[in-house]
Amino acid sequence: MDKLAKQLHDDAQRIDASVSDELERRIEASLRAATPELEGSRPAPVTRPPLFWWASTITGVAAAVAVIAIANWRAPDQPAAPPVNIVAAMPSLDLNAETAMLTGPLQQELDRLQSDLKKAEEKVKQEIGL
Amino acid sequence: MSDELKLIAAAKAGSADAFADLVRAYRVRLLRFLLTRSPSYADAEDVLQDTLVAAFRYLHSYDPRWRFSTWLYRIAIRNAAKLRGPELVEIGDLRDQENDPLQQCIADSETENLWVSARQLLNDEVYSAMWLRYAEDMSVNDISRALDRSASWTKVNLMRGRRVLGTHLNSAAQQSEAYG
Numbered sequence: 001m002d003k004l005a006k007q008l009h010d011d012a013q014r015i016d017a018s019v020s021d022e023l024e025r026r027i028e029a030s031l032r033a034a035t036p037e038l039e040g041s042r043p044a045p046v047t048r049p050p051l052f053w054w055a056s057t058i059t060g061v062a063a064a065v066a067v068i069a070i071a072n073w074r075a076p077d078q079p080a081a082p083p084v085n086i087v088a089a090m091p092s093l094d095l096n097a098e099t100a101m102l103t104g105p106l107q108q109e110l111d112r113l114q115s116d117l118k119k120a121e122e123k124v125k126q127e128i129g130l
Numbered sequence: 131m132s133d134e135l136k137l138i139a140a141a142k143a144g145s146a147d148a149f150a151d152l153v154r155a156y157r158v159r160l161l162r163f164l165l166t167r168s169p170s171y172a173d174a175e176d177v178l179q180d181t182l183v184a185a186f187r188y189l190h191s192y193d194p195r196w197r198f199s200t201w202l203y204r205i206a207i208r209n210a211a212k213l214r215g216p217e218l219v220e221i222g223d224l225r226d227q228e229n230d231p232l233q234q235c236i237a238d239s240e241t242e243n244l245w246v247s248a249r250q251l252l253n254d255e256v257y258s259a260m261w262l263r264y265a266e267d268m269s270v271n272d273i274s275r276a277l278d279r280s281a282s283w284t285k286v287n288l289m290r291g292r293r294v295l296g297t298h299l300n301s302a303a304q305q306s307e308a309y310g
Contacts (some may be wrong), residue, residue: 031150
């Protein structure tokens, strides 16, 4: 036993507790007044007849069948709606505007290049005296 | 068959005298434990009485594979918890009360009782585990049964309790050295 265990053991023994005569009389009186529950005194668990279990089983199976039937029940087929023409329903796009937006900068660049080319031709002609 | 088992058999048959003889050896030990957990001496006595009556009443449920003291302590711990109720304070907060039965019972002692510190530093369950181990010399398995806890929980919390009290002892020793 280590030091701590020994001290705990000794300190517990140093707690001065005593059962007074009055407490002893109280305990004995209450023990005599108490009625112990005997092992066989507990009411036996209620046993149900086999018919009860059969009835429960049949009820459960019937309920399950009903649930499955309801889940699988379908209403009679409705006449199908005519197909919708998706292309006709779509709004038309202004493709020309889109093309102009895309080719506009290229056209300007082409004009500038052609202008530069003409200027260069004229300059060459002046230099060679044509 | 040991005397204790004979008394248990007689008490199970309904003999209050046999049961009184059976628990005579345990009454002081139980009262000592309950004094450390109750707000007053009278409460500790009431819990002891309730514990013994409950043990007599439900003796048919006692399993002889357990030590009888383990079973008694299990009932006592539950009854003590019921007495204090959820609205009452932890045992550590009993220390300042003038009618603290533990303080009264160790008033004549010259040195500090470590169980007073234990009550302040440990929670209810760890305190009970420490008491059962070191005051009652119960095995870890018996303590687990008394507290309705696993053996591993009991081992871990006994170790924690020891560490807390060991640290407290060391700091107390250093303080006394510092003050000469």
